[in-house]
Amino acid sequence: MIYYTASREKTMKIISALTETEYSEKDITFFPEGLTDCEKRAEIDRIGLENDCGAIILENLSYPKGMVGYILSKEDGRNTLRVVYERERMVEDIMDANDCSETEAWDWYSYNTERGCPYCYTSEAPCPEIIFYEEDNAEVEN
Numbered sequence: 001m002i003y004y005t006a007s008r009e010k011t012m013k014i015i016s017a018l019t020e021t022e023y024s025e026k027d028i029t030f031f032p033e034g035l036t037d038c039e040k041r042a043e044i045d046r047i048g049l050e051n052d053c054g055a056i057i058l059e060n061l062s063y064p065k066g067m068v069g070y071i072l073s074k075e076d077g078r079n080t081l082r083v084v085y086e087r088e089r090m091v092e093d094i095m096d097a098n099d100c101s102e103t104e105a106w107d108w109y110s111y112n113t114e115r116g117c118p119y120c121y122t123s124e125a126p127c128p129e130i131i132f133y134e135e136d137n138a139e140v141e142n
Contacts, residue, residue, distance in 0.1 A: 017087050017130040018117055023071075028084050028131075030069040037064035044070060048081050054125035055081040058113065061097055066090035071129060080126050087132040 014023040031040055044055050051072060058067075066089040071082040090113065094105040117127050 051079040053079040063093045083128045
């Protein structure tokens with residue numbers, strides 16, 4: 001449940017921007033840094049085929065930096081695969097793609113992505129998960 005920053009002085013909680021669910025670092029399989037958007041999509045396709053489940057990948061903007069991993073779990077007795085996006089990286093992708101300010105990118109994200117995600121699911125594939133990190137007030141033991 002605790003994500004350690006590089007300095008290991010602060011701990012961070014992983015929170016869903018859509019459902020306010022708190023995730024453990026163990027719940028999410030993070031992609032290695034440096035994978036291209038195509039490599040990430042290929043990995044999602046491979047995991048989906050191996051586990052007989054589909055996943056929704058956001059297409060409005062591909063979010064090459066924002067797609068950070070996936071959650072493979074069982075829901076209602078069947079495998080489910082959720083693509084995981086990191087909110088702050090998504091905003092960076094919007095700024096890069098639209099050549100806009102951070103404020104404009106947050107507005108675009110709120111209207112075009114976060115507001116629409118709850119509607120982008122099927123019976124075969126659940127809604128993607130968007131996460132952010134929140135500082136945890138718990139003490140860290142070194």
